[in-house]
Amino acid sequence: MRKQIEGSRAVAEAVALARPEVICAxxxxxxxxxxxxxxxxxxxGELEPCEYVNVESxxxxxxxxxxxxxxGARSYTATASQGLLFMVEAVYxxxxxxxxxxxTVANRAIGAPINIWNDHSDAMSQRDSGWxxxxxxxxxxxxxxxxxxxxxxxxVSLPVMVCMDGFILTHxxxxxxxxxxQVVDDFLPPFEPRQVLDPDDPVSIGAMVGPEAFMEVRYLxxxxxxxxxxxxxxxxxxxxxxxGRLRNGLxxxxxxxxxxxxxxxxxxxxxxxxxxxxxLRDNGVRAGVLGITSFRPFPLDAVREAIGHVRTVVVLxxxxxVGIGGIVTNNVRTALAGTAIPVRTVIAGLGGRPIxxxxxxxxxxxxxxxxxxxxxxxxTDLVEREIERTRSxxxxxxxxxxxxxxxxxxxDPHGVRTPR
Amino acid sequence: MSAEPIKFYQVGSFAVGNRLLDITExxxxxxxxxPNSINSGHRACQGCGEALGxxxxxxxxxxxxxxxxxxxxxxxxxxxxxxxxPETSWQIPWLHSLFGNAPAVATGVAAAMKVKGRETRVVGQxxxxxxxxxxxxxxxxxxxxxxxxxxxxxxxxxxxxxGVQRSGATPPAAxxxxxxxxxxxxxxxxxxxxxxxxxxxxHEIPYVATATVANLRDLEAKVEKAMQMRGARYIHVLVxxxxxxxxxxxxxxLLARLAMESGLFPVFEAEYxxxxxxxxxxxxxxxxxxxxxxxxxxxxxxxEPDASTLERLQAMADRNxxxxxxxxxxx
Numbered sequence: 001m002r003k004q005i006e007g008s009r010a011v012a013e014a015v016a017l018a019r020p021e022v023i024c025a026x027x028x029x030x031x032x033x034x035x036x037x038x039x040x041x042x043x044x045g046e047l048e049p050c051e052y053v054n055v056e057s058x059x060x061x062x063x064x065x066x067x068x069x070x071x072g073a074r075s076y077t078a079t080a081s082q083g084l085l086f087m088v089e090a091v092y093x094x095x096x097x098x099x100x101x102x103x104t105v106a107n108r109a110i111g112a113p114i115n116i117w118n119d120h121s122d123a124m125s126q127r128d129s130g131w132x133x134x135x136x137x138x139x140x141x142x143x144x145x146x147x148x149x150x151x152x153x154x155x156v157s158l159p160v161m162v163c164m165d166g167f168i169l170t171h172x173x174x175x176x177x178x179x180x181x182q183v184v185d186d187f188l189p190p191f192e193p194r195q196v197l198d199p200d201d202p203v204s205i206g207a208m209v210g211p212e213a214f215m216e217v218r219y220l221x222x223x224x225x226x227x228x229x230x231x232x233x234x235x236x237x238x239x240x241x242x243x244g245r246l247r248n249g250l251x252x253x254x255x256x257x258x259x260x261x262x263x264x265x266x267x268x269x270x271x272x273x274x275x276x277x278x279x280l281r282d283n284g285v286r287a288g289v290l291g292i293t294s295f296r297p298f299p300l301d302a303v304r305e306a307i308g309h310v311r312t313v314v315v316l317x318x319x320x321x322v323g324i325g326g327i328v329t330n331n332v333r334t335a336l337a338g339t340a341i342p343v344r345t346v347i348a349g350l351g352g353r354p355i356x357x358x359x360x361x362x363x364x365x366x367x368x369x370x371x372x373x374x375x376x377x378x379x380t381d382l383v384e385r386e387i388e389r390t391r392s393x394x395x396x397x398x399x400x401x402x403x404x405x406x407x408x409x410x411x412d413p414h415g416v417r418t419p420r
Numbered sequence: 421m422s423a424e425p426i427k428f429y430q431v432g433s434f435a436v437g438n439r440l441l442d443i444t445e446x447x448x449x450x451x452x453x454x455p456n457s458i459n460s461g462h463r464a465c466q467g468c469g470e471a472l473g474x475x476x477x478x479x480x481x482x483x484x485x486x487x488x489x490x491x492x493x494x495x496x497x498x499x500x501x502x503x504x505x506p507e508t509s510w511q512i513p514w515l516h517s518l519f520g521n522a523p524a525v526a527t528g529v530a531a532a533m534k535v536k537g538r539e540t541r542v543v544g545q546x547x548x549x550x551x552x553x554x555x556x557x558x559x560x561x562x563x564x565x566x567x568x569x570x571x572x573x574x575x576x577x578x579x580x581x582x583g584v585q586r587s588g589a590t591p592p593a594a595x596x597x598x599x600x601x602x603x604x605x606x607x608x609x610x611x612x613x614x615x616x617x618x619x620x621x622x623h624e625i626p627y628v629a630t631a632t633v634a635n636l637r638d639l640e641a642k643v644e645k646a647m648q649m650r651g652a653r654y655i656h657v658l659v660x661x662x663x664x665x666x667x668x669x670x671x672x673x674l675l676a677r678l679a680m681e682s683g684l685f686p687v688f689e690a691e692y693x694x695x696x697x698x699x700x701x702x703x704x705x706x707x708x709x710x711x712x713x714x715x716x717x718x719x720x721x722x723x724e725p726d727a728s729t730l731e732r733l734q735a736m737a738d739r740n741x742x743x744x745x746x747x748x749x750x751x
Contacts, residue, residue: 071532
């Protein structure tokens with residue numbers, strides 16, 4: 001059914017269509033609307049049978065999902081930002097145990113300074129957690145990826161994170177088509193794990209594994225993700241047949257055929273990039289966009305095939321690996337290893353900084369002048385002042401608050417505080 | 421008193437002469453076809469109170485649920501000594517996830533069983549570190565939601581698995597690797613530590629009980645009673661640790677009994693936040709009788725007796741006698 005609907009609501013309805021049996025909820029912006037909607041769906045009896053558990057922390061949310069999944073129940077939760085970090089120990093545990101939990105991450109920055117707006121720092125911090133990570137570029141894709149995520153997770157016995165940009169997608173009302181229940185039921189068979197906690201057939205799950213088999217468990221986790229690389233397009237294909245919405249599942253290509261300059265990105269910024277490229281092409285700039293839908297597993301071959309022929313590549317990243325720069329960049333470089341294609345990193349949109357079409361156009365037009373690492377629309381006046389101050393004084397302090405002192409908003413602008 | 425008031429025939433000790441009882445009155449452990457939930461061959465230390473407590477508690481829970489039960493375990497000694505991969509001592513479905521999340525994992529299992537329309541019950545278990553410290557948030561959440569889980573804490577009063585460091589359940593003056601017997605106030609400080617049974621009672625959950633491995637029939641009865649009830653239930657079992665306490669392996673049960681008889685570890689039951697029964701002691705003993713057998717308290721006796729600290733510890737025991745109105749009854 002096609003309707004104008006908020007992204008969070010659409011995802012909640014999509015999750016409900018997948019018939020999860022246990023949902024664990026803990027509030028954190030900007031995923032709250034998802035669990036609120038699911039709360040109503042479960043309480044009103046629309047989704048039965050389903051246990052909706054209001055937990056006391058994200059750590060508990062993932063832990064409840066672990067227990068439920070190990071006992072054979074299809075399990076779902078949602079989180080973001082600090083919440084994702086708070087549950088990290090359990091995030092790794094879920095993938096280590098091979099439990100096919102599906103979790104929405106409504107991508108949001110990580111503090112300090114505390115910031116509720118969108119970037120990809122949260123999910124990127126978990127890129128090596130063993131979870132599959134899928135990034136939605138719009139709300140329709142968020143809906144479609146969630147339904148596919150359950151089938152994928154249960155097929156490869158790995159948990160799946162569906163990442164959608166906080167506020168930009170979660171709070172945007174746009175037209176979305178939700179599949180009929182029968183379509184989803186035909187697409188997604190019931191969850192039937194190989195080993196569960198069953199008194200009729202007792203097993204010990206979660207034993208302490210020593211050096212004799214630990215590496216094998218890790219290796220198999222990697223192999224499963226490699227299997228997922230083949231399975232994701234298959235599942236996307238089957239879903240496309242069932243719903244008429246066919247996407248590749250691993251990557252999305254936009255005007256790449258004759259492209260000289262390609263921007264690689266994840267998530268909702270792809271839409272802005274596509275508009276930018278359309279405008280530039282009207283002016284004769286041969287630009288294209290490559291979206292990464294599956295960041296884990298990373299589709300090395302698909303990326304190479306898609307952009308291995310271009311002149312230059314810019315990776316637009318909504319996260320920053322402090323001390324080195326790009327995160328996605330390293331993955332793209334691995335895909336392009338052996339080619340001479342220069343790959344530059346542009347960090348953009350951190351903490352919700354708007355990514356403007358004109359800034360992106362300028363970035364593409366001046367691509368050959370870009371440094372290896374640059375920051376889109378960085379307020380250089382602010383940072384230069386602070387860098388200058390730290391050169392003259394080595395005294396430490398909270399960065400955001402130091403900026404305020406630098407511009408004279410608080411205290412002495414020269415930053416001198418007499419030690420007691 | 422939760423156990424049936426049976427007059428036991430003594431056989432020269434305080435042990436129960438089970439074979440003289442009618443079969444219906446015998447303990448779960450005396451049943452030759454008992455489930456052996458945690459069977460022999462595990463790697464616990466000689467004289468381990470936790471292995472003993474877990475064995476009795478889980479077999480009793482198995483009997484109460486006719487074997488329809490799942491156990492969830494926090495990280496800790498019990499988890500490590502029972503499952504050195506690829507071996508396992510567990511004859512029941514058993515899940516270990518993390519150190520601090522066992523109550524939440526148990527909630528998840530219970531939710532799954534409910535949603536699937538199964539009667540399968542859930543027992544969560546952890547040591548004192550996993551219960552009163554790192555797992556307390558999850559435990560409190562499970563209590564507050566009144567999830568259908570029996571959570572058992574095997575309290576040996578420190579982090580024994582990592583080498584005897586202080587926990588929130590370590591008693592005052594006890595020497596651990598992080599509360600060394602040096603300085604002006606050797607051992608653990610006074611005035612700290614969490615009384616988890618009382619914290620559990622404050623949640624007004626259906627059932628809270630304490631027990632020790634000195635009175636295993638009482639432990640069994642409390643577990644069986646707990647499994648007859650629904651909602652969040654909590655049993656706190658004192659399990660002496662020869663390694664961490666510096667006691668003789670043969671003294672595990674003796675120490676558990678002295679902990680109770682001195683008043684340092686009151687054994688009681690509470691329902692919906694109110695104490696409903698308190699186990700009497702056969703003879704009240706001074707705390708020194710209990711403390712003297714443990715090297716973790718050696719600094720209280722050597723080179724000179726630390727009279728003021730011993731007095732403070734005795735005062736704690738006396739307060740428990742008053743608070744719980746513990747009776748002396750020679751049965």
